[in-house]
Structure formats: structure tokens, C-alpha cells
Amino acid sequence: MTREIEIRLIGHQSADGELLAADAVGIISSFKDIAYRLTRSVAERPGLGRTDAVLERLATVRVGLREGSTRVVFVVGDEGAILDPVSDQVDATFWSIVEGIRTNERPVGVTDTVADSVDKFIIALAKAAPDAAITIPGHDTQMLRTNMMSREPWQRHGGEEAGEVSVHGILEMVDLHTARFRLRDPASNAIDLHEVKAPDEAAHLVGTSVVATGVLAVGQGTQHHRMERAQIAPEESLQGRLGIPPSTSLEGLRQQAARAPKPQPLDLSDAELDDFLAEIRA
16 A cells, blocks of 8 residues: 655756756655654554564655656555555654644654654755645645744754764663664663664674664753664673683683693603702702
């Protein structure tokens, strides 16, 4: 089941049915991120759990440019899906987001990760054209004056971005449906890991020491620190990081001794042996 979401760009500088490549890339990339993150966000609601593979298909986006002040048409969804339990809620949430872009108000319930993509979407629209009309199935068309759009409601205010870093700790929690994990660092700080890469592989590391690498936002007050798009890997031992070869066990030493060649007998004269024993007794 698929549906079409259309963005009609009005007053842009390109010929009808055309768009500057940079503008097209910005709009397509940010819309694709919104579609994917909204699909995941909706699927988190009770009774709508889906595997990563199903979510990937339901969030599939195809795009085409059509004439009419240049219409960017997105075909969203899985063509082969007989049942799609998330599309109506995804479209309704996206419509509320577009309304929020028009009124410069962020709807309640829009997550930070979705808002990040909306912020990029606003930047792309503002660069592409002075006006945009967005049509969503089952909803009214929204008209946007791009120079009146504010990014402020969609930007994070909960913590300071620390950039991409690596954090060591124990992997404590996993939710494969949402690709979310939690890490506890050596100071007992909880760090929420969002959109973890290769979550099925990372799940096998729960309860072990790991290194999580991604974009870290420092939490304020009671908020947890948060890491986006984290890559999780087993933590290398201290000996390995310092280049110290692993110590040999007692059993290993015994086996090494058993494999060692027998020493050759000493060939000493009686006089040499007497001198040797006298030296020991001295």
C-alpha cells in the first residue's frame, strides 16, 4: 500500500518541472528522514510493534518531479503490503507537523529525532522557493511562506551537543523494535542510545562492557544523556589497549614446559665438579 505526498514549490528560479540539484537533494533527504523516523515513532505505540525489516519497507520513499511550478511527489510505503497499520497515523502526524511549521509551533509528542529532520526540512524548503504547498492524503493542503518559518521550535534545548564521541560502559537495555539501548558508564550515568546501528548484533552484547560511538547530547537535570546513531562494539581489554600480551595460565605454562626439549647433561670433569661445589658452599 502506497500513498502520494506532494510538495509544490512556487516562485523558484528553475524552469517549470525542474529544480536545482542541491535544493532537490535537501528536500528529498530531509523528507526521507522524516518519513522513516515518523514510521518508527508511530510503530512504538502499543499494539503496533513491527520488525526492522517491515518498518524499512513501510518507510520506503520514491520521488518524482512533475510540472506545475515544480511538484516534488513522494510515493511512500510498501507496494506489496496487504496491511499497513501505521500509514494513517504517520500521515496525520506529518500533517500536524506541517501545520506546526506554518504556525511555528511544535506539536506535542514530536520526538527530538523527528524534530531534527523537520529542522533540516525547513532549511531545504527555505532555500528552494519562497512558497510551498504541501498536500497529504486525507488532509487539507497547507500553504507555507518559507521566510516566515522558524527553526527554533524544532531545535533541541534539553542538552548541549558534544559532537561525535566514544563512551565506555555496560550495555544494560535493548529494544529491537525501536533500535534503542541504554548504556551505564563507569560513573553510573545512564546514556540513552537512539537509532543504534546493527541493533540485532548489538543485542548480543547486553550485560557486557562495550564502546558506543555516536553524536552525544549532554542531558540537563534529571534528563539522561543521549547518543544518536550509535555504533556499539565490544570493549577491548585494558591489556589490549596498552599493548600488553595476555598472561599465560598455570596450565599453559605446564604445557609449555612439557613441550620443551630435555636439557643436555653437563659434561664436567671431577676437578671441575669439585670446584663448582666448593663455589656453592663458599
